[in-house]
Amino acid sequence: MTNTLSRVLTKLTLLLALSSALLLTIPRAQAHELQPTIADISRDGETLNVVMRLNLEALLAGIDLDGLEDTDDAENVADYDSLRALSAQEIIDRAPALLDQWNALPLVRVDGAPVALKSSNLEIPGDVDIELARISTWTLQGDVAADARALTVTWPDGAGAIVVRQQGVDAPFTGYLDGGDTSPEIAFDGGGAQSGWQAFVEYIPVGFDHILPKGLDHILFVLGLFLLSTQLGPLLWQVSAFTLAHTVTLALGALGWVNVPGSIVEPLIAASIVYVAVENIFLSHLSRWRPFVIFGFGLLHGLGFASVLGDFGLPEGQFIPALIGFNIGVELGQLTVIAMAALLIWLALRAAWYAELDGEDVLVREHSVMFRAISIVGSLIIAIIGTWWVIERVFL
Known part of the structure; x- marks a missing residue:
């Protein structure tokens, strides 16, 4: 059983490493990033x-x-x-x-x-x-x-x-x-402002699009949160802290009350990705301080979201509904990332339940050990990418 598990883990982590390494071929959306x-x-x-x-x-x-x-x-x-x-x-x-x-x-x-x-x-x-x-x-x-x-x-x-x-x-x-x-027809005399419901609905896909497919840095941060543990509790604590924090700075940034240059925010967002990934490598449980650290990083990510809205603004008469719609779109994007990651890992673990050894199927039950291997390899890849982004955004 030990040899079987070892072989399964070796194959599983090698497959994850090869597939995750493809992320390194994705260029950072900075040099020629598209804006509406x-x-x-x-x-x-x-x-x-x-x-x-x-x-x-x-x-x-x-x-x-x-x-x-x-x-x-x-x-x-x-x-x-x-x-x-x-x-x-x-x-x-x-x-x-x-x-x-x-x-x-x-x-x-x-x-x-x-x-x-x-x-x-x-x-x-x-x-x-x-x-x-x-x-x-x-x-x-x-x-x-x-x-x-x-x-x-x-x-x-x-x-x-x-x-x-x-x-x-x-x-x-x-x-x-x-x-x-x-x-739609735009009356020259005005009066065509969106209703609250229209603004709310229209900005949901805008927020979602900022995560999938355009928010690779936010995607990696959310994946870092997910890779800490298979237990639901730690994930809920982290996602709740992150959501609360970025909602606050998203609103403050969109209102123009807080304005931090992208030259400061973007490197710190990359650093947040590195921190979460490195902690995943050395810890397999939710530490006492991690939700507070994630809250701080969530404030930074909220400023990043706010810069997107700053590019094209929100309808003046329906600022709040549009802001809420955008934020819900962001949350749906993040939940989709988590759901996709959970499905892929579940399929990988299920495929590894039975490992072929000398022509016989042997049940492998150490799911937590396999997830830990996935977490370490995946977090290492994320840490490498995040480190490169820090260097790129500060020095290049």
């Missing part, structure tokens, strides 16, 4: 203004941005990299081709009729490190009738997500569209 396009829409008399903050190079490259986390993961990443290496003026010269595509869609309809947009101004920052995504500001304008009633926005397939924000009216519309979506 932001479109601020307003009307000045008979002129429609659309001011967009966008990753112009990614759109010009024709990358399928729908569901993509980082341009490095795209099949035609070389096209993006070549565009990213161009000067601001060279990108400006190429922008009209993209605008032609949008007008052919069309991007904007007013009272059902397409509106031809023209480029009024395009600002491309020239001092951004080539290894970082460059966010440009593009002002588009179109002619509309003085008595125009409403407009709709259609975002192209493959263009990723866009946040449409109406400006300069009472109860402005704010909406989140994926590639291929069309907004």
